[in-house]
Amino acid sequence: MDLKLTKSFLSTATAQFKGQVQVPDETLFSLPEKVLQFGTGVLLRGLCDYFIDKANKQGVFNGRIVVVKSTDKGDADAFNEQDGLYTHCIKGLENGKLIEETIINSAISRTLSARNEWSAILECARNPEMQIIISNTTEVGIALLESDKVTSTPPQSFPVKLLAFLYERWKHFGGSAESGMVIVPTELIVGNGDKLQEIVLEQAHRNALEPEFIEWIDTHNRFCNSLVDRIVPGKPENATEILQKLGYQDDLVIMSEVYRLWAIQGDEHVRKVLSFAQVDEGVIIEKDIEIYRELKLRLLNGTHTLMCGMAYLLGFKYVKDVMANGYMSRIITNLMLGELSLAIPYKVDSKTADRFGRMVLDRFRNPYINHKLLDITVQYSAKMRMRNVPILMEYYREFGRAPELFAMGFAAYLQFMHAVKEVNGNYYGECNGEHYQINCNYASYFYEAWDNFDLHKVLSNRSLWGEDLTQLAGFEESVSKYL
Known part of the structure; x- marks a missing residue:
């Protein structure tokens, strides 16, 4: 041509x-x-x-x-x-x-x-x-x-x-x-x-x-x-x-x-x-665009972080494939709109959050974008702390109870961080008989933690979360039942 x-x-x-x-x-x-x-x-x-x-x-x-x-x-x-x-x-x-x-x-x-x-x-x-x-x-x-x-x-x-x-x-x-x-x-x-x-x-x-x-x-x-x-x-x-x-x-x-x-x-x-x-x-x-940064960080990035480990461990490779599965699509929709959008740590009306969330779900479903779940897990622990822990704290301030789907996603994150081997300073988990690399600064911490796993000890680690998550009534129990 x-x-x-x-x-x-x-x-x-x-x-x-x-x-x-x-x-x-x-x-x-x-x-x-x-x-x-x-x-x-x-x-x-x-x-x-x-x-x-x-x-x-x-x-x-x-x-x-x-x-x-x-x-x-x-x-x-x-x-x-x-x-x-x-x-x-x-x-x-x-x-x-x-x-x-x-x-x-x-x-x-x-x-x-x-x-x-x-x-x-x-x-x-x-x-x-x-x-x-x-x-x-x-x-x-x-x-x-x-x-x-x-x-x-x-x-x-x-x-x-x-x-x-x-x-x-x-x-x-x-x-x-x-x-x-x-x-x-x-x-x-x-x-x-x-x-x-x-x-x-x-x-x-x-x-x-x-x-x-x-x-x-x-x-x-x-x-x-x-x-x-x-x-x-x-x-x-x-x-x-x-x-x-x-x-x-x-x-x-x-x-x-x-x-x-x-x-x-x-x-x-x-x-x-x-x-x-x-x-x-x-x-x-x-005059103030902070609301748009918060919506993106909490609803798009935050949902990505809570879904990626769970979806990968269930055998999915791409975000679009997760959303094409009816069961997983319902879980992620309910997680985003039923939990995360209700607890954004910034003043935002529910209609704005809901409208933004539904646009994000359309983006997740886009059949033309190949977004790898493993790519989202890079620096998984830092992302969980920055994107999701503030929402968890706000959810407790608002409702005083554990957000169930959040707890499920958090448990999947902990399971994903279960390294089964270390090679030259690189850590690997295992899923369906295949090894995957854990690209996270806390990979060595979890490698040792999973040797004799103590959920209470992990959740109370302030250096990891900036908070003691065991102080949140019922959260430890909710996470534990999904592990």
């Missing part, structure tokens, strides 16, 4: 798609550049760029993205050869119904290499239409590199690249209030916006930049904390088949689930600038 997805290809081939794919109108290619994006990864393309493209197609945001490629891996050629276009396949469940959608995303105008095109990136700072900066440079990207210089071409770290961009903008526009940016990092760090602002300001001081510039950063630029949630595995397994049907080649094709969430902490000014939020309920701009 020689025909590559490009603007010229679309101008001649749109008719052939016959409604099977959403194609951008050519007028979208002339929209002004309003967003600078640090990162080319699939999460940004499958979530943030998806929202911007959707808004553009509805005539709402009317702005395109300049992507900055910061790493040395690969190059920007694939993006520029395809005029920034890429195919996005969306597959999954929504309200229990199977959804399949294919989109050609046209939000990206061009991709620039930080190493080779730094002057072109600084030129973007002089564009009055430029309003927004988004990033996903991984968790280690938002870090203080003490030796980094704003005058380097380019600076090494993302925060100093951002500082250099803002400095160029401040100089060009004379420090006007209108030239301030809305900056939304999506890195998986709690308080990502606050952390980024803190490092940018510290680096401004370290680089001895003007006090007036530092005040402009602090006063006229908004650093927004944000939370992102969408499974974007990347290239679909059947990409060749999909592209053969569509009749073109696409080196940037991605797939994602249907569910999408981009929760952004911001005020009315932020809402006005990020106008693409109007077109999709998956973008939420509120």
